Structures are given as structure tokens and as C-alpha cells.
Amino acid sequence: MGIRVYNTLTRRKEDFRPIEPGRVGIYVCGPTVWDYMHIGNARPIVFFDVVRRYLKYRGLDVKYVQNFTDVDDKIINRARGLGVDPMAMAEGYIKAYFEDAGALGVAPADVHPRASRHIEEIIAFIEDLIAKGYAYEVGGDVYFSAARDKAYGQLSGQSLEDLKAGARVEVDERKRAPEDFVLWKKQKPGEPAWPSPWGPGRPGWHIECSAMVRKHLGPTADIHGGGSDLVFPHHENEAAQSRAATGAPLANYWVHNAFLNIEGEKMSKSLGNFIVPREIMRSYRPEALRFFLLSAHYRSPLNFTEEQLKAADAALERLDNALANLKQWLVVSQREAMDDEERKLLGRLTAHRERFITAMDDDFNTADAISALFELTRDVHATLGPQASKELVKAVIDLYHELGDVLGLLRRDEQASLDDAVERLIAQRQEARRRRDWAESDRLRDELAAKGIILEDTPQGVRRKRK
RNA sequence: GGCGACAUAGCCAAGUGGUAAGGCGGAGGUCUGCAAAACCUUUACCCCCGGUUCGAAUCCGGGUGUCGCCUCCA
Incomplete structure (x- = not known):
């Protein structure tokens, strides 16, 4: 019996067979850095960290790539609202990402590519698509012709017809077909932009992942992961682009985690019910949050409540x-x-x-x-x-x-050494206990508890731990 | 409307054909100066109705309910 993985593409669990025996390439869609990560974001980050650790544990040589989308509408709009430089703001949230992820016990990926640093590869990718007849330019924008890709819709299980039927997409006059999506966006005033064969502009969202996978993992990644909301359109579009450009599948195994809800509701900015790990970690250990996130199977929805977090901590x-x-x-x-x-x-x-x-x-x-x-x-x-x-x-x-x-649990951070004052109190309490002065002993124990030091008397002596 | 999930104890959650893991919480007990930790005992008609089968939480059909996606989203 080996490792079995549920593949979104086939909707089945399959035996896991890397392309190259003993080696695994994993690409996970990382955050768009326009704000602090919330606990919904934390779920895939922690889960795929475990996937990576487990595959290594099973003796595989893992190359783990997780991108940062640092060029994007949301970033630009937010920065504009705040009156700051979008790239500098993105940089700040990348730093915050590493703080939060680190606290959650998530090791840095082997590569953390950023969209802004792969413009060259992205442009080359788009040129490739144009040359192969899958993409077209209209007035400085470049679009991908979804209908040209025969397998389009395969990943999300929807046909182009289904998608059109349920379409709530605003019709963009410049597109040849409503299901087409943008590869390159023409610069608007005040937006960050890079020169390209189609004039100054910036990459669309989907293209960065295709370009980065190709650069860092080759034409096909073994595993491509992310939240289930990315299946469509993001991963569908990535898959289509890469098929068109390389003739190979973007990934052999598509792995998607289910959502995390708060108090039974989807987390969203508009509902105002999103929670940020750095807030939780003020009152709970990061490890408790990590434990909570791993306490359900990744394909099951997980409901975050304080009660459950307490239970996880206990x-x-x-x-x-x-x-x-x-x-x-x-x-x-x-x-x-x-x-x-x-x-x-x-x-x-x-x-x-x-x-x-x-x-x-x-x-x-x-x-x-x-x-x-x-x-x-x-x-x-x-x-x-x-x-x-x-x-x-x-x-x-x-x-x-x-x-x-x-x-990534039971981390072996040995007890921080206690300062002398605390050691003295413990010694005093031991002395009180020897005198059978229970009132004084309990008072000292309470005093230490107030400092966050919990004492446990065992037949083998006193044991201390931090609250 | 299209596509797709899920429904197991007070709460959370495994289990995909042989009569229900685990955790939290609750109850009782053992140990301990007290407490803590630990241990023991206890806490389930697996949403409903049909069907397949010797046998179904598990497979099939039909309900009911909750949720996700359908071009911002982890």
C-alpha cells in the first residue's frame, strides 16, 4: 500500500506516482498579498505544509513551490485607497506572511516566486500562446481563447456550455468570447506596469502560475494545490494555458482543500467575520490553531468556533x-x-x-x-x-x-529557562511544602500561576510548565 | 438554472460491505496535603423512505436539510 491522493481532475483517489520516481514537485497557489492572512488562508498553508512534510517523511525528495501574487487588482486598489505604493505594500504583507506562517510552524517553501519577478517568463509564455494561436491581442490587452482548448472545463467538471448558461460575467466588448480571460492587462494611469510587446501593462492573475510552474518545476508538476474556490476559474484557466503552451498537463494531481467557515458562515470581508491568526495567537498558542486546522480531513469543511479552538488546545x-x-x-x-x-x-x-x-x-x-x-x-x-x-x-x-x-506539532522547543526570581519562588514553595505549610505553599503556587507558570507536584518532584 | 460536496453522540470528528476510532465536554471512581497530570468505568436507534445483499453508517434510487463553485476569493 502506498500513498493515495484524491485528484480533483478525476474525482477519485488515485495511487500517487511521481513523474520521476523518488522526486515530487508541488506547486501551491499562495496568497495575494493585499492584507494579513486570515484563518481561511491558513488552512491550505498549513495543510500543504503537512503534505510536504509527509512526502519527505516517506522518503521522497520534495521540491515545494508557493507563489506570492504581488501584482493584482486588489493590491492596487487597496494601496490606492491607503495612498501607498502597491509594491511596497505587497512587500510588507509578504513579510507579515512569513511571520504568521512561521508562527504556525509552516516552513518556508523551497521557492517563493513572485509575479513581479517573473515578468520575463510570463511575457514569453504569452508570446508562446499567441504564436500557437491560443491568444490574441486587443488594444494592449491579451486574451486567451478558452474555446480553442478542447479540454476546457475538464477540471471543474463544467462544459463551456454550462459555464455560459450560468454566466454572471460582465460582457467585455474587447473579448471575442465571454469565456475568454485576460493574460495581459494594459496599464491604466497610476498602475504598476512593465514593458511588453503589447505595450506597458501587467500580467493577469492566471498566467503567473503557469509561467512559474514551468520555470521552477518543468512542464508538469506532480501536485498542484490550493483552496477549492480556485478550481474555477483559476486552475481551469491555468491548466488550459499550460496545455496550450506545453502540450503537457500542468499537474498530474490536483489537490484542493475545503473551506473554513466561522460560526457556520463563510468568512468574508463584507460580513466582517474574518479572523486573523495573529489575533488568535494573542490568546491561544499557534500550535492549538494548527492542531485545530488538522483536526478534520482537508476535504471536509471546517467550522471555526472559539469552543473548538479551546477543545483543540485541551x-x-x-x-x-x-x-x-x-x-x-x-x-x-x-x-x-x-x-x-x-x-x-x-x-x-x-x-x-x-x-x-x-x-x-x-x-x-x-x-x-x-x-x-x-x-x-x-x-x-x-x-x-x-x-x-x-x-x-x-x-x-x-x-x-x-x-x-x-x-508540525509537538515542537520540541525546550522549556525556556526560568528567571531567578521564579526559581526562588519554586524553591520557597518546596520548602513550605516540606514544613507542611499548605497555605503558604498554595499561595506561592497561585503567585506563580499569575506569572504563567503552572506547577504540578508529582511523586518524582515538582514539574513546571508555562501556561 | 448548471456543476459538486456534505448529513455519524452535548460539541468536534474518523470510519466506503461484516453490526460504530479518537478528541473535547459531562458523570462516577483510583491516586494526591490540596490541586494538576495520569489511569479505570460510563456517555450513538450513524437525517428520512425504499432497494441490492446472508449482512449497509458504508452500495443504488428517492426525499429532506446544510454548504461550496459558476470569471475578486484559500
């Missing part, structure tokens, strides 16, 4: 506690080598790992994979204690880290 804490317990046992244990009973658990560790892998192999079922971590946790607590052998405890800790790393 669930994650259980895993954290398990790890903390293990680390403490490792310190206090007097025994190195495993006994026979422990060897049985060691065998079960393999089963737990396999359960995790089976879940992830099946179309990246993170929810099921997480449950494997909880089953591991229960097994460990039921079997081991402070008297466990160091050898086994180490093996268990390693497994937590191994599987946690795949999900």
Missing part, C-alpha cells in the same frame, strides 16, 4: 503532558535496559506508527493520524511509569517527535 495539551511525563521518567528512571514486558510495548510502537502512516497514506487523513497519537498516548500511560527503562522511554519520545514532526 487535546493538544494532553499530548504535551504525555511528552512531559516521558521526559521526566527519562530523568528519574534507574534502569537502562528493557524488560520483557517492555519489549512488547516496543513492538506495539511499530503498530502505532503504522496506523499513523496508513491514515496519512490515505489521502492525508490528518484527523485519523492524530487519533493514532492519542492511541499511542493511552497505551504508553497504561504501560509505563517513572520506573520504566530509559531505553524504552527514549524510543517512545523519539516516536512522538517523529510523528509530531510530520504534522
Whole structure:
């Protein structure tokens, strides 16, 4: 059994076979940098980060590309409203993106191409399309003839006729057909622009991805991902362009995540119900948000509520506690080598790992994979204690880290060293406890709690953790 | 109107033919100076109606309901 991936194109789970054995090229549509990322944006960012981690974990050599759309109507309009330079504003939000993504445990992609830095490739791509008869220029704009592409509509499962029937598109007189879409936009006054064979202008939205995939991954990416709202028109159009230009499919596997809603409603600026991770992370650990985002399968809609975020935080804490317990046992244990009973658990560790892998192999079922971590946790607590052998405890800790790393959870940031004042309070409390002065002991514990330090008394000594 | 999802406990969520994983929350218990952590026990007529099958949460048909996309959108 290998990895299986649901392919939007075929609407089926398929065996995952990279073009080149052992190597995978992934392209994910990244943010249009016109504002801070909201938690809806965070879902694909976190999910595809896990896809990447998992494929690496399974021994594949992954090249992960995620673009920034930094030339776009929304950016230009916003910047104009604020009276700032659009490119500078985009730059600022790219910086903010890395802060937010980093906090969520998302590693930078191998390449983060930007539209503004691929103008040359984009122009070449458009020229190619014109030369092949798929695109036409009208007064400084260039359009793609959708009808020229026989497979147009394949990805979104809609025929050109269907699309026309439901069309709510404003008719643009310059287009030859309503379903045509723009590849190059003629400059309007005050807009950023680059010289081109058709005069100054800027790339349309869809073309950048086609050009970047070709440049960074070759004609065909193994996986092309993004939110399900991108299926049409964005990915449909990308696919059409690339087919036309290269004769090859843009991607073999199209992977789309479902939406994240807030309190049962779609998030949108007009409803005013969008939430930004940096706001959430003021009151919750970033890891709790990450856990929440992975707690449902990526193709299921996910409803964000504070209650669920709390539940995610509590669930994650259980895993954290398990790890903390293990680390403490490792310190206090007097025994190195495993006994026979422990060897049985060691065998079960393999089963737990396999359960995790089976879940992830099946179309990246993170929810099921997480449950494997909880089953591991229960097994460990039921079997081991402070008297466990160091050898086994180490093996268990390693497994937590191994599987946690795949999900980007259970990060091993060791406890920040506490300052002297805190250490003194802890020592004072220990002294009070020795005197059986419970009032003073509890007072000191409350005082520390107020500073965000939680103490737990265990038979092996006091343990501290940060709230 | 066209295309497509989804409906499993108080909440969330796996499970695609052999009579229901996991988490949060709740209840009871063990341990502990108290607390915490941990452990044990407990908490499901799988939206409705038909059909296929020895057997259906799972497949098929029909309802009902919720949602997404149909050229800004992760």
C-alpha cells in the first residue's frame, strides 16, 4: 500500500506516482498579498505544509513551490485607497506572511516566486500562446481563447456550455468570447506596469502560475494545490494555458482543500467575520490553531468556533503532558535496559506508527493520524511509569517527535529557562511544602500561576510548565 | 438554472460491505496535603423512505436539510 491522493481532475483517489520516481514537485497557489492572512488562508498553508512534510517523511525528495501574487487588482486598489505604493505594500504583507506562517510552524517553501519577478517568463509564455494561436491581442490587452482548448472545463467538471448558461460575467466588448480571460492587462494611469510587446501593462492573475510552474518545476508538476474556490476559474484557466503552451498537463494531481467557515458562515470581508491568526495567537498558542486546522480531513469543511479552538488546545495539551511525563521518567528512571514486558510495548510502537502512516497514506487523513497519537498516548500511560527503562522511554519520545514532526506539532522547543526570581519562588514553595505549610505553599503556587507558570507536584518532584 | 460536496453522540470528528476510532465536554471512581497530570468505568436507534445483499453508517434510487463553485476569493 502506498500513498493515495484524491485528484480533483478525476474525482477519485488515485495511487500517487511521481513523474520521476523518488522526486515530487508541488506547486501551491499562495496568497495575494493585499492584507494579513486570515484563518481561511491558513488552512491550505498549513495543510500543504503537512503534505510536504509527509512526502519527505516517506522518503521522497520534495521540491515545494508557493507563489506570492504581488501584482493584482486588489493590491492596487487597496494601496490606492491607503495612498501607498502597491509594491511596497505587497512587500510588507509578504513579510507579515512569513511571520504568521512561521508562527504556525509552516516552513518556508523551497521557492517563493513572485509575479513581479517573473515578468520575463510570463511575457514569453504569452508570446508562446499567441504564436500557437491560443491568444490574441486587443488594444494592449491579451486574451486567451478558452474555446480553442478542447479540454476546457475538464477540471471543474463544467462544459463551456454550462459555464455560459450560468454566466454572471460582465460582457467585455474587447473579448471575442465571454469565456475568454485576460493574460495581459494594459496599464491604466497610476498602475504598476512593465514593458511588453503589447505595450506597458501587467500580467493577469492566471498566467503567473503557469509561467512559474514551468520555470521552477518543468512542464508538469506532480501536485498542484490550493483552496477549492480556485478550481474555477483559476486552475481551469491555468491548466488550459499550460496545455496550450506545453502540450503537457500542468499537474498530474490536483489537490484542493475545503473551506473554513466561522460560526457556520463563510468568512468574508463584507460580513466582517474574518479572523486573523495573529489575533488568535494573542490568546491561544499557534500550535492549538494548527492542531485545530488538522483536526478534520482537508476535504471536509471546517467550522471555526472559539469552543473548538479551546477543545483543540485541551487535546493538544494532553499530548504535551504525555511528552512531559516521558521526559521526566527519562530523568528519574534507574534502569537502562528493557524488560520483557517492555519489549512488547516496543513492538506495539511499530503498530502505532503504522496506523499513523496508513491514515496519512490515505489521502492525508490528518484527523485519523492524530487519533493514532492519542492511541499511542493511552497505551504508553497504561504501560509505563517513572520506573520504566530509559531505553524504552527514549524510543517512545523519539516516536512522538517523529510523528509530531510530520504534522508540525509537538515542537520540541525546550522549556525556556526560568528567571531567578521564579526559581526562588519554586524553591520557597518546596520548602513550605516540606514544613507542611499548605497555605503558604498554595499561595506561592497561585503567585506563580499569575506569572504563567503552572506547577504540578508529582511523586518524582515538582514539574513546571508555562501556561 | 448548471456543476459538486456534505448529513455519524452535548460539541468536534474518523470510519466506503461484516453490526460504530479518537478528541473535547459531562458523570462516577483510583491516586494526591490540596490541586494538576495520569489511569479505570460510563456517555450513538450513524437525517428520512425504499432497494441490492446472508449482512449497509458504508452500495443504488428517492426525499429532506446544510454548504461550496459558476470569471475578486484559500
